[in-house]
Amino acid sequence: MANINIDSIKERTFDAIVIGSGISGGWAAKEFCEKGLRTLVLERGRDVKHVKDYPTTNMYPYEFEHRLEMPYEDKQKNPIANRCYAYREDSAHFFVKDDEHPYIQEKEFDWIRGYQVGGKSLLWARQVQRWSDFDFEGPARDGFAVDWPIRYRDLAPWYDHVERFIGVAGNRDGVAELPDGDFLPAYPLNAVENHFKRVVASKYDNRHVISARCAHLSQPAPIHLEQGRVQCQNRVLCQRGCPFGGYFSSNASTLPWAEKTGNMTLRPFSVVESIIYDEQKGKAVGVRVIDTNTKEAIDFYSRVIFVNASALNSNLILLNSISNRFANGLGNDNGLLGKYIAFHSYTAVITGEYDGELAYRTDGRNPAGGGYIPRFRNVYRQETDFLRGWAATFNASRNPSTDTSGVGVSLKNRLLHSKLGNWRVGSHMMAETIPKESNKVWLDTAKKDQWGVPLLHIDVAYDDNDWKIRADYFEQMTAMFEAAGFQNVKTRNDDRRPGNDIHEMGGARMGHDPKTSLLNKWNQLHSCENVFVTDGACMTSTATQNPSLTYMALTARAVDYAFTLMKKGVL
């Protein structure tokens, strides 16, 4: 008996455990496996194999029962998922259904989740921008949150490392607030996007319209071909999973790469209930998993643990990891775990028309989506009555407009011979939010999910700063649109709830001081040094950039550091 038990424990023991297989977990897996460490990757959902498990990827619109529209019943049953722009008939199988995974909304919060191997990396918007020191220095300069324990120079080589592997299309724009990287050729702006770029450049000193930087293979390098990925084919059906591997996902890239080393054990259907802390050893020794098929609890062991469960679920796991030493959650000596949650405010849209550049239209599809305007407010100094600021998308399109009036032969003719109208232009705001102690998550003391894990309370809301930023966006973008000669300019409040931006961050923030932060500059828990958190939960502030690239860079950097400590025998 004893031997069997020892063998069984041996089988369940690894060098490293990675909780989560999404965009950051996939990176932890790749980096550990490449360094020769036996790595267990735990995923709470089912497996999704690249290509094989993309059932809708090659379907034509007419092959979908409801032409991509979600049925009424599904909308009633899953209002949260249905509010996500990408939740449609071709991608619904990659989203969590509301009723299967409940949480408690203290205030309205749309928690969008993808519980499968690859997580939301299958569904993301693929926009990747580096942070600059204007972002890392923000909290210290403006007096909110705590000072980031790292600066751009700490992360720059890791941005390089990640960008080379995932493939990022972009220009070297020379904009200080959005550092250049190791790019593949950009997707060029179209006629009207370039017109707008020229107008903005001529009227404003420090405002830039650039080609959106995106994780697409505009021109694959050998490292991408080696992953089995080929050039993006401009389908822009990314949310279905891409058979070309044209955009970066864990499924197309990091996970198969890790698999190839022979060092990865991927275990789907494994909900992590908690991290096991050993009081004698004074460190974490493994994780407790609930097998979602058998409902059996199984313990796995390792020297280091990476928590990459997605921002709020990483908070949940830490909060649920209770021991004598940590009665309020793993690493939570200061009581700040689950607090200072922040996100991005996407609450504003502006649209217009343009009757210039009518000699042109677009042909094919642009996977980058168009242009990007980096934050220009309060960059070099505080200049407004709000903190921080906003970045924005900008895009122009010229699709035939279809006149659907009337009936009969004339209607049919109009449907089949629609005319090109004016260009349509649009932009949406991506604003920084300020982390606050009152924006927080915690565990319910009684209610549990079907695996016995406590339900998460989410208490997150906008504040006055967010509305001031929005007013500024409307004012400035309207002026910029009008300067460009756009007509029929309309601003619109996008009343989306927090969370619908799908950029939830914080709760286990990084910082210098164990009294005011959970993680150190290497993403290690201050008080449990073999546990690292490198997904959105680690974020001290949010900046305006799409965050995934930064999570990936932080993860690769943290794995490298953990490996160094393991070699030294410290971990």
Added chain:
Amino acid sequence: MQRRTALKQLFFIAGGIVLFPSCWGRANKASIALRKLHINAEQENLLAEIVESIIPETDSPGGRTLHLHLFVLKMIDDCHSEEDQQVFVQGLKDWDQEMNDTVGKSFLLASSDQRQSYLMDIEKDKAHPLSGFFMMTKRRAIQGYLNSAYVMKNKLIYELVPGRYNGYAKV
């Protein structure tokens, strides 16, 4: 080939998707399986005629050939609220009575011109008792048409794999 022909007779291809038939041999029911709507064969036929009048057969197929009326039924059945469904079913029930009252003829007996002008009257009059039914039907018929395999393969070609992007294509 024979097998394919047989399959075509067993299922309805509405625009491109397969719709499953309702119970075999049951008289006076809609020809496709519906979950919520109660539609009989006459009503289905009337709907087919209305949809055909919206998108008629010309040198290319129209509503009836493309089974767009079945697509309309499918969408109303699956993608609309109960209130919408009530408006739809009631509209279909009231259609002939309404038309008799105003035109003095049922839709099926009316000439092509009479049908067209009747539909235009409804479209122009938002307060028309059949407006809700008609606009719902028209919207779904157009959606089904533009997204049909026929149109996407032959008329307004849908490219699954464009493989290019040009932001300065000459008009």
